[in-house]
């Protein structure tokens with residue numbers, strides 16, 4: 416299947432963006448059996464009335480089993496990153512062709528944990544993004560400011576720089592396979608969800624940066640997820656905002672009941 420099966424390619428209307436909610440399992444759960452059970456439960460909660468596209472980003476050893484667990488439900492499974500080389504002497508690395516061969520057509524790039532704990536630079540992330548797209552794998556590019564940058568009022572400049580550096584060389588056509596995840600680092604795993612109105616402002620800024628880079632028509636089709644302590648309690652308000660097109664969920668994606676409620680968020684009756 417194409418990674419863009421649900422992604423609108425041509426419409427410029429805001430409502431044409433199909434929401435996209437993904438779970439980033441990080442280095443969880445602890446065993447394959449737990450991953451399979453979680454994948455099955457989440458797949459069981461995904462139905463024709465679920466108002467969004469859904470993907471699960473699982474650790475490498477569980478990708479194959481998670482693909483089997485979600486079966487034909489329509490839930491997608493992706494890798495949490497993919498190395499930039501095709502094959503060879505790169506001990507412990509995992510290539511795009513490897514993840515594709517087990518049925519994964521999506522991967523994350525640039526998660527803040529990769530940037531801060533593993534020293535990935537904007538250039539490294541740019542290479543990963545290009546490699547995914549050149550191999551027809553959809554990419555969720557994660558961006559966002561640290562707490563110190565937030566306190567210094569640098570949210571806009573940081574997100575702008577990351578978008579420009581991480582998307583360098585990506586063509587307007589390839590943007591159909593790109594999703595942006597705005598994840599303020601201070602909101603990740605802390606319980607401090609960014610207030611929806613603040614997140615909306617950052618998403619609007621990101622969209623205008625994308626419009627400068629690719630034109631308004633392309634920018635209007637790019638889905639921008641919010642990530643950082645998303646819960647069943649916060650998802651509805653976030654999803655009601657016009658430029659918030661989904662969520663990238665960490666902790667709550669490990670609890671089937673919570674993630675099931677998140678993907679089946681309440682659609683706003685009126686535009687927020």
Ligand SMILES: O=C(CO)COP(=O)(O)O
Pocket residue numbers: 439526598602603604605606642643644645663664665666667
């Ligand atoms: O990092 C995240 C998703 O990539 C967010 O994690 P939490 O939802 O646990 O804050």
